[in-house]
Amino acid sequence: MRSLLKVAAAVSVLGFGLACAGMEIPGMDGGGGYDNVGSCKRYVEAYNNAACIPTDLDVAQQCPDTLNQTPCDLATYYDCMAAAVKCNGDMPDLSGFQACGSPTCN
Secondary structure (H helix, E strand, O other), rough: HHHHHHHHHHHHHHHHHHHHHOOOOOOOOOOOOOOHHHHHHHHHHHHHOOOOOOOOOOOOHHHHHHHOOOOOOOOOHHHHHHOEEEEOOOOEEEEHHHHHHOOOOO
């Protein structure tokens, strides 16, 4: 009986570890089916297209595929961030970012 409990515990730890590492386990997709990467890329595109911001964000670093593994829909947050990218003449005006808050699960 004890060995069965040890095996069950080991399988649980292994499954949790693999899920956290991003490896998909059949029947445990871990994601909410949201296109968080797509919405993140739209934000990065808006940021990089702002003429007053001389430095571009790296899409691969800002929008890793693991964003789609979260059970949270982050599209509202990233849409807000994209809309908040503004220029005030030659200066970036990113004060609108504060209205977007932090990404949260709804």
